[in-house]
């Protein structure tokens with residue numbers, strides 16, 4: 001379920017009007033090629049979709065919905081017994097939705113077979129359900145939605161901006177339930193769904209409310225229309241106490257600004273990348289963490305590359321951890337423990353020192369192909385190789401991919417990853433999956449060298465090749 005959503009931008013450098021795909025905090029101006037960034041002051045990104053219906057179209061839609069059965073003024077069928085329903089005041093209600101997207105991993109075991117389903121996923125949920133109950137999601141639309149950065153001063157006297165009544169935490173719970181929907185199977189002895197790297201954006205969607213007097217109801221009734229598609233959304237009795245009639249939701253001053261995105265040291269444009277958090281300057285080779293609206297310099301830890309390395313450094317979160325399960329009565333803290341428990345472990349891990357701690361690497365990227373990401377991580381995790389850290393210099397020509405998965409989100413991927421690495425299907429393993437806990441002793445961002453082979457990247461330590469586009473868009 002993917003809804004295309006584009007956001008309009010006024011470029012602060014060239015004043016050109018560009019558009020970029022929703023959710024991207026950093027992007028390139030299509031006119032002057034400046035790299036731009038949404039400035040949110042650390043708050044949730046908010047977009048607003050403007051209504052496409054003109055006043056005349058609303059009146060036509062209203063008459064079609066309410067006066068279809070009535071004779072028109074030049075009717076020959078005799079006198080009209082019912083007076084036509086007249087549209088009153090027209091307002092635009094901006095209904096907020098949480099727009100969530102992320103990578104979904106569903107693991108299951110039937111006792112004879114294990115499965116892992118990985119997919120990119122997005123969904124919208126009402127953030128206020130007091131109005132337009134017929135509109136519960138914005139998913140599955142044929143039209144491309146065009147949005148603008150939210151500006152609390154853009155609204156007029158006939159606009160109503162509904163407040164957020166459902167918190168991000170509630171939306172997150174709903175997101176997990178929605179991602180799990182339809183994947184359950186009674187034959188499964190274990191199953192678990194995880195959303196990794198979920199991003200939440202607020203989307204204000206226009207609902208046109210036409211007031212009219214309905215004889216069946218006391219007070220004012222409003223006929224509601226989808227402000228983009230024009231379809232009717234039924235009628236609702238207008239409760240003045242519940243709706244905020246404050247234009248622009250005055251107590252919540254908010255405006256999305258677009259600013260240039262440059263290295264804080266040398267002023268060179270930083271490479272844009274969807275919802276990236278860490279940026280590497282290709283000019284002076286400094287690494288920046290974007291923290292709210294501040295750029296903080298970070299130290300770079302590299303894994304040793306071969307001499308004459310040509311390729312890309314991919315960021316990984318490296319976790320040193322131990323595992324424990326009460327149900328299976330197991331503690332896995334060392335490579336020797338994993339060798340005993342993992343499928344083919346004694347064979348696969350026979351050359352690794354058994355007393356070394358367990359290490360797992362999670363690509364620090366919200367990638368277009370979540371299945372490829374976890375396979376890559378499982379490949380590295382299964383072999384538990386000692387990958388040497390290199391204190392050496394970073395060459396200025398090196399290609400560094402942006403970090404778009406924060407460490408707490410990468411941690412979420414550990415459960416499906418460990419499920420995949422263990423790979424066993426017997427009863428003891430199912431017990432382990434059902435309750436195992438992860439204790440992280442150390443976590444660090446490291447840059448892993450991948451050699452470039454045309455459109456593919458090669459992991460030089462594991463001799464594993466995969467398409468670059470499964471990790472990076474474009």
Ligand SMILES: [Zn+2]
Pocket residue numbers: 011012013014015016029030031032033034
């Ligand atoms: Zn520009």
Ligand SMILES: [Zn+2]
Pocket residue numbers: 263264265266267268281282283284285286
């Ligand atoms: Zn720089």
